[in-house]
Amino acid sequence: MGKKYKEVRSKIDRDKSYSLTEACELVKQTSFAKFDESIDCAARLGVNPRHADQMIRSSVSLPNGTGKSVRVLVFAKGDRANQARDAGADFVGAEDIVEKIQGGWLDFDVAIATPDMMGLVGRLGRVLGPRNLMPNPKVGTVTMDVSTAVRERKAGRIEFRTDKTGIIHAPIGKVSFEADKLEENLTALLRTLQRLKPATAKGKYFKSISISSTMGPGIRLDTNEVQALVTE
Structure with a gap:
């Protein structure tokens, strides 16, 4: 650990x-x-991702955005392609984009596709899948309403899913955000996770939650307070 990291880590009571309010204020103070x-949240949930009915994958619109510029790619033709461009998509295309990606190009953050394009986009599964860039109806990136999908991603809609250990990783903003804005974003994420709780999940749902800046130490949240908040 470096000197600066040790210095900010000393501000956190590890016990x-x-x-949420304390953590969102402290995470700004421990950024160096x-x-x-970026400020990120890691939530370990009481689910078993090996069971299909306990794999959580979805998206949420953060009320204050992420503070990050998102490059959006849309696979569409005709009127839908024009709608995507009008909504602010950075890249729009069909076969030409597929060929470009097959050639190694991946200069985008989110991919959206109309349902009729998925046969074509399916060729890219081995490339986009491992990078979590494959359009998916579960998170709203396979849709005929490309205008709304593009605007939401540009405004701060994020995607998340449980990893093999049952942990969700998601950005909730930037250090430059006011603490109350971070708290609003964090609350939106946690309430969405609660809403997605599988009926088959047993025991405590929020096992542990922490937030941290990109370079800073983790700050543990009170899961009892979180549970009370999201079930209000």
């Missing part, structure tokens, strides 16, 4: 679980990088 760090 304490913080409220010279760039505007």
Whole structure:
């Protein structure tokens, strides 16, 4: 651990679980990088991702966005392609884009497709799948309403899914955000996770939750307070 990391880490009580308000204020105080760090949430859930009915994958619109510029690619033709361009999509195409990606191009953050394009996009499964870039109806990226999908991603709609250990990783903003804005985004994410709780999940749902800046230490949240908040 470097000197600066040790210095900010000393501000955190490792034996304490913080409220959302305390954590969102503290995560700003424990940022020390010279760039505007992202703030991320890691939530370990009481689910078994090996069971299909307990695999959580969805998306949520953060009320204050992520603070990040998102490059959106849309697979569409005709009127839908024009609608995507009008909504602010960075790249729009069909066969030409598929060939470009097959050639190694991946200069985008989110891919959206109309349902009729999925036969074509399916060729890219081995490339886009491992990078979590494959359009998927579960998170709203396979849709005929490409205008709304593009605008939502540009405004701060994020995707998330459980990894093989049952942990969700998701961005909730930047260090430059006011603490109350971070708290609003974090609350939106946690309430969405609660809504997605599988009926077959037993025991405590929120096992542990922490937030941290890109370079900073993790700050543990009080899961009892979180559970009370999201079930109000």
